[in-house]
Amino acid sequence: MIEAKNLTKRYGDKVAVDDLSFTVVPGRVTGFLGPNGAGKSTTMRLLLGLDKPTRGDARIHGVHYRDLPSPLRTVGALLEAKAVHTGRSAYNHLLVLAQTQGIDRKRVDEVVELVGLTGVARKRAGGFSLGMGQRLGIAAALLGDPQVLILDEPVNGLDPEGIVWIRTLMQRLASEGRTVFVSSHLMNEMAVTAEHLIVIGRGRLIADCSTEEFVERSTEKAVTVRSPDAARLSEVLAAEGAKIRPDGDALLTVIDMEAPRVGELAAAEGLVLHELTPTRGSLESAFMELTRDSVEYDAAAAPAAAPAAAQPAVQPAGPAEKGEAR
Numbered sequence: 001m002i003e004a005k006n007l008t009k010r011y012g013d014k015v016a017v018d019d020l021s022f023t024v025v026p027g028r029v030t031g032f033l034g035p036n037g038a039g040k041s042t043t044m045r046l047l048l049g050l051d052k053p054t055r056g057d058a059r060i061h062g063v064h065y066r067d068l069p070s071p072l073r074t075v076g077a078l079l080e081a082k083a084v085h086t087g088r089s090a091y092n093h094l095l096v097l098a099q100t101q102g103i104d105r106k107r108v109d110e111v112v113e114l115v116g117l118t119g120v121a122r123k124r125a126g127g128f129s130l131g132m133g134q135r136l137g138i139a140a141a142l143l144g145d146p147q148v149l150i151l152d153e154p155v156n157g158l159d160p161e162g163i164v165w166i167r168t169l170m171q172r173l174a175s176e177g178r179t180v181f182v183s184s185h186l187m188n189e190m191a192v193t194a195e196h197l198i199v200i201g202r203g204r205l206i207a208d209c210s211t212e213e214f215v216e217r218s219t220e221k222a223v224t225v226r227s228p229d230a231a232r233l234s235e236v237l238a239a240e241g242a243k244i245r246p247d248g249d250a251l252l253t254v255i256d257m258e259a260p261r262v263g264e265l266a267a268a269e270g271l272v273l274h275e276l277t278p279t280r281g282s283l284e285s286a287f288m289e290l291t292r293d294s295v296e297y298d299a300a301a302a303p304a305a306a307p308a309a310a311q312p313a314v315q316p317a318g319p320a321e322k323g324e325a326r
């Protein structure tokens with residue numbers, strides 16, 4: 001279990017993490033989502049005791065990281081997406097790490113196999129590609145067989161096969177009852193990987209809810225309607241409260257009205273329909289919309305304005321959920 005309570009980190013005038021509170025429970029993959037510069041890496045460093053919070057508290061299994069009796073066997077972390085700068089082979093790199101932690105050589109063999117590096121384990125780790133470096137970093141995180149995993153952008157640099165592999169691995173680790181906390185700025189990737197999402201923007205909490213709920217609430221429900229009587233149909237639907245977006249001469253996007261109701265109203269007026277299709281907006285665009293005002297480097301965002309993140313678009317999870325554990 002990971003807990004952040006009113007976690008705040010300032011660098012001079014810059015508030016990187018702003019009064020952030022959340023709980024990450026075992027047994028499921030929790031995605032930590034936010035645009036570039038939102039404060040994900042800083043939060044993870046605070047959780048791992050690599051940086052000191054300006055205010056607030058970060059705990060793992062109820063204690064500060066530095067007070068964990070056996071930190072490397074409790075928490076496995078992958079922080080920076082870069083190849084290991086070492087002349088050692090991948091195997092020896094892991095072996096040295098294992099020896100400093102009193103971990104058996106057998107475990108090195110296990111993790112090398114687990115991350116799919118067996119064929120290259122004797123090669124110099126310094127020459128690894130970003131993707132292989134990521135696998136090696138994940139192997140290092142898993143060495144101590146930890147119950148808690150904190151992974152910062154683990155899919156960075158991985159090819160499509162690697163992405164599926166890490167997704168499956170994280171889900172398996174979670175299903176074994178581990179706490180898996182994984183950051184990403186890719187909404188679509190997190191939507192298929194994580195069961196629960198914590199979304200931040202400009203260091204502040206935007207959402208803390210199940211992925212299903214996030215998708216349900218964030219994506220716009222619409223109906224695509226094609227009709228030779230589009231103009232008349234627009235008037236009829238608008239009069240009944242629908243929002244209409246004309247998408248061409250005969251094509252309408254209808255928002256705030258279900259498809260059957262659109263069909264009924266068209267039939268009542270004797271208007272011909274050539275198509276009536278319920279659709280959902282793209283998740284990626286919904287995420288961009290949700291975090292629009294909290295994108296760090298967006299030239300269009302007004303820097304002095306209060307971020308929209310201050311008004312949670314998706315309600316944070318209630319206290320009942322916070323205590324939930326599997």
Ligand SMILES: Nc1ncnc2c1ncn2[C@@H]1O[C@H](COP(=O)(O)OP(=O)(O)OP(=O)(O)O)[C@@H](O)[C@H]1O
Nearest residue numbers: 011014016034035036037038039040041042043185
């Ligand atoms: N050591 C530091 N000194 C000054 N500013 C910092 C420092 N570390 C982070 N920041 C700033 O804090 C903000 C949050 O950065 P952070 O790296 O935590 O975001 P992130 O969500 O992980 O972004 P990314 O997805 O780009 O990695 C950024 O504006 C960043 O420039």
